[in-house]
Amino acid sequence: MHNGLLKIFFLFVLILNLDVSAQEVELDLIGNWNLTDFWSNESKTIFTKDGYISMTINGEKIDGKNFIIRGGPNDGEKGEMKYTINTKISPIQIDIIALKDNIEKGRILGIIIPVNHTKMLMVLSFDGKRPEAINDENFEQTLTLYKTE
Numbered sequence: 001m002h003n004g005l006l007k008i009f010f011l012f013v014l015i016l017n018l019d020v021s022a023q024e025v026e027l028d029l030i031g032n033w034n035l036t037d038f039w040s041n042e043s044k045t046i047f048t049k050d051g052y053i054s055m056t057i058n059g060e061k062i063d064g065k066n067f068i069i070r071g072g073p074n075d076g077e078k079g080e081m082k083y084t085i086n087t088k089i090s091p092i093q094i095d096i097i098a099l100k101d102n103i104e105k106g107r108i109l110g111i112i113i114p115v116n117h118t119k120m121l122m123v124l125s126f127d128g129k130r131p132e133a134i135n136d137e138n139f140e141q142t143l144t145l146y147k148t149e
Contacts, residue, residue, distance in 0.1 A: 027087055027114050032149040035122075038140045045145065053083045053096060074100055085112070093130065094122065118147040 035043040035055070044056040052064035064081040079100045086093040091111040098106040109130035113121045122143045123131045134142050 027085070027092055027112065027120070028117065028147075029085060029112075031147055033145040033147050036144045036146075038142060047083060051082045051084065053081050069100070074105075079105070091133065094124075096124070120145050 029047045030049050031047065033045045033047070035045045037043075046052075046054040046064075048054075048064070054064040055062050062081065067079055067081060069075060069077050069079045077100065079098060082097045082099060084095045084097070091113050094110045094112050096108040096110070097104055107128075108124050108126060109128065110122055110124035111131050111133070113134060115121060121134060122145060123134055123138050123141050124143070125131050125138075125141075131138055131141075
């Protein structure tokens with residue numbers, strides 16, 4: 001009987017340790033990432049400590065702190081691209097915010113699902129509705145990011 005209680009105790013401690021480690025998963029977003037979409041298109045993406053996001057799309061670098069707007073009424077003017085995340089919600093929420101003269105001009109809503117410390121999945125929505133999960137409806141919009149630095 002004593003041996004059985006000891007086994008149950010160790011099993012209980014093991015379960016508690018697994019649960020605690022699952023809650024300790026943190027997202028270290030700051031740094032350089034290689035982003036790949038469903039069709040294997042790649043982009044370099046940088047999340048800075050001060051909240052800017054920069055990326056390369058089709059060979060064109062978009063510097064989050066100082067990019068030139070292409071098209072529309074603000075064509076040729078300077079803009080900024082920032083991000084915010086909320087790690088207290090699951091899945092993690094990310095907003096990518098376009099600014100001109102410190103005034104918000106648009107916001108892309110998304111979610112992030114960390115896979116491990118160097119890989120995450122992200123889905124972005126351009127229709128003003130945040131995705132709730134990665135599923136069959138948005139699978140083709142899922143981006144895979146691998147941390148490089």
